[in-house]
Amino acid sequence: MMTVLLVLHLFVTLALIAVVLLQRSEGGGLGIGSSQGMGSFMTGRGTANLLTRTTGVLATLFMVLALAMALLGRGQAQRGSILDLPPGPAIPSAPSAPGAAAPAAPAAPAAPAQPSVPTN
Incomplete structure (x- = not known):
């Protein structure tokens, strides 16, 4: 159930973003029906009303x-932050055969004595 709601929420969110981006900042709406194609599909005012209503419905x-x-996720087990977890173990060593020598750990790179300055 939670997955269905989450996917539906995602679609509503994307539609809401699209509708808000279609509106003019002055509140004039998309402006379909002016001299820019589509003829007399809707007036500028009708488009603004449609986009405003659509925005309200999608926001609701x-x-x-x-x-x-x-409310559905309220009863589920609480998950802590990843920062609350203790640090994991170091790289585990591979089990070695009896009598075999353990592989040597890689040496750490030597730190330079003085910082180097790149020259061009």
Whole structure:
């Protein structure tokens, strides 16, 4: 159930982003129906009303889905932060055969005595 809500929430979010980006910053809407193609599909005012209503519906769906997911996820086990975990063990050594010599650890690179300055 949670996966279905999450996917639906993703689609609503992408649609909301698209609708908001289609609107003009002055509130004029997309402006379809002016002298820029599509003829008399909708007036500029009708487009603004349609985009405004669509934005409101998508925003409401966004909030309802977010609240539904929060309520469904409330009873699940709490997961801590990855920063709360203790550090893992170092690189584990491979098991060696009895009587075989253990492989030598790689040597650390030597640090330069003085910092080097690149020349051009």
